[in-house]
Amino acid sequence: MHDIVDLESRGVPGVFVATVEFEDGAVAQSRALGAAPAAVYTEHPIQDRTDDEMLAIADAAYDALVERLTTH
Secondary structure (H helix, E strand, C coil), rough: HHHHHHHCCCCCCCCCEEHHHHHHHHHHHHHHHHHCEEEEEECCCCCCCCCCEEEEHHHHHHHHHHHHHHHC
């Protein structure tokens, strides 16, 4: 979270990506930092996924990532 907030403060657009398991924590940390970075939350868990499963998760998140990157 600190990294995306820092990049945005430097004018570098970005999107914060995490699994849904960490959404509440990310929202709380965003508020604590006084920031509202663009975010996309993917299915959980990520660990122990096969390459094919990771590709499917990435494919499912792609449109949301592009949309938030270009409209935030």
